[in-house]
Amino acid sequence: MPQTLKACTPPPNPMAPSMTRLTRFIRESADVFTFDLAPERATPFAPGQFNMLYAFGVGEIPISISGAADAPDRLTHTIRAVGPVSAALGRLKAGDQVGLRGPFGVGWPVEEAKGFDVLLIGGGIGLAPLRPAIYWLLRHRAAYGRVGVLYGARTPDDLIFVSELEEWRRTPDFQLRVAVERAGPDWTGDVGYVTPLLSKLRYDPGDAIAMICGPEVMIRATALALEDAGIADSRIFVSMERNMKCAIGHCGHCQFGPLFICKDGPVHRYDRVRDLLAYREL
């Protein structure tokens, strides 16, 4: 009896973007914007994962998801306009199309952190990849110990998610400290670098997990400060940034020693990358 060939659907091509439509655009600061994308179908993701966003005719860049993981039909991204692709994305408006691949990568250890005090430290636009974790912690607040967020920015005008910062500041049982590097006389908050504010948070270093996102020089300084405070390097998690292209570990652009930032990260346990961070060639 002849075998019948079953119709089969080829697996989705991970290099082919799907079409999404921009539904909301928010100007956060002079060079930072946030937009929501409506994907063709619900796209579940974990806090800390990223998508490849394609500005048609210009190019594709990796951008962490900055929205809530419990709304998979809306993908929020927060972007600083620093290059041709991000600048092109910043010129889009509601109704425009954006190509999307993802989500990719390993996110924040929000499940692993249950029962622990949790510290989240963001510098500059590094608050954006942390925001899904913050939403998660707030939504599942009872599952965690003390929660503290430190956020550093250049000036008050560079702060992002300003209305939410106010909301979080008023949230009971939630510690938020914001520091800017310089400020005019109207600013009554903290001025200075972000790491010294660690001493202002209440947490048990022997029972805490920390998540850091920001420029690499800040990650290194903050991780050392956390270690000095008594948090084990295996409980410090950092989100790394490298030149990602394929996002699936094939092209090697984001290779970081034995790791690929795109598929082994972007979130890495600090004790697994701390020695690699010392190599300037990587």
Added chain:
Amino acid sequence: MKDIADLLRHHPFAEGLDEETLALIAGCAKNVVLQPGDYLHREGAAADSFYLLRHGAVALETFVPGRGAFSFLTVKSGEILGADWLIPPYRSSFDARAVELTRAISFDGKCLRGKCEADPRVGYEMMKRFIPPLVKRLQSARMQALGMYDATNA
């Protein structure tokens, strides 16, 4: 009512300080209260005092003509404010302005320098307490000077 030695004893600055030294330096200290907007010292003026902040916050600032005062550091409760009293010509480098109701222990710098000169052990105790926060502030100032927050697109 607590005397100045009691207030000093409860400040992190005095941690590990023996009673004799604590009483000695308390002789150069007084309790002060500052309202928001009060200046603790002004840029270019004689640096004849330093402060241990008990409550409140103080902005260190410099004035930019046409743009106003710019703050580069907030000093908060439990911290030390003022290091220019330590080195000649004892002149304040920046403005220091209370941004909220602030309570502090104010030290007469000249008085304390005299006691440090007379007893190097006291001077060493002071150095051990001043150098760590100053080094940390220097490290932070370097990071601020690099302006790295705008270096990424996460």
